[in-house]
Amino acid sequence: MPELPEVETVRRGLIPVMEGRRIVKAIQNRPDLRWPLPENFAERLTGTTIERIGRRGKYLLLDLDSGETLIVHLGMSGRFLIYTDGIIRKGADFHQSVGSQSSKHDHIILEIEDGNRAVFNDARRFGAMDLWQTALIGDHKFLSGMGPEPLSNHFNSEYLTKTFANRKVPLKAALLDQRRVAGLGNIYVCEALFDAGLSPTRSAGSLSSRDCSRLVDVIRDVLRRAIDAGGSSLRDFHGASGELGYFQHTFKVYDQEGKKCSKSKCSGTIDRIVQSGRSTYFCAICQR
DNA sequence: CTTGGGTCCTGTGCGC
């Protein structure tokens, strides 16, 4: 799953191909992704022009000239592949194996007016799509309870202090909760907590306003740096399907179990623990 | 209301 930086990278990759262009034909290869697709899904897409591609948290928002917005969540394994003349030209893709067998999980195909095809491929099928009135987009159940965008001014130390007040949940879980802040996932929470010097296991409510202030700063910083790097790609590419993020080469703790802590004066090693079923990586010496 | 655990689905990599 792509987290905010990966979704933002996908958005930026789709804009030159799709924005301002008409969907000549939409093809739906199955009735559902994670949930059932809406009634007449392909018909409602076909013939519309994509006016703008936006993002909210980990959701892509494609505003159509029909007055509806196509909402897309990539889940864990969802990706868009762009084909020109049947050849992959560009992949908004953070996984391996674009080549041979990928068509098996090609669930939604958008034929664009200039001959490009945007193919939504999602092996694990944790992804989701829906159509909703653009004017009421904030009311959609995917978006209505979502916390502030971490790169916006609404996400600040006062807000974080307030939303964490009296919370007993581990800090890690609080940051993964999309209702508190949008777009963070396992990688960037681990990285941000390392940068902040805060333990993932302490309760969210135990943070001082000073801690919250520092946390806001490092979250913004890690997200900005990851976006600049084109996101993180967890496996090596074998196909020739376009640009690949490289932020994974700068991970300080994520997937670094057993390595020496990268803080210069720290003698610790990176630990891996499991919190609510998911791996947490951190340095127990310098994260308190 | 908050919190923790199970669950959906497929693919990959590792130890044996």
Place this chain on the structure above:
DNA sequence: TGCGCACAGGACCCAA
């Protein structure tokens, strides 16, 4: 080379 198991970037749902 094959097999079984652990694990994967998410988030909903339900029970306590």
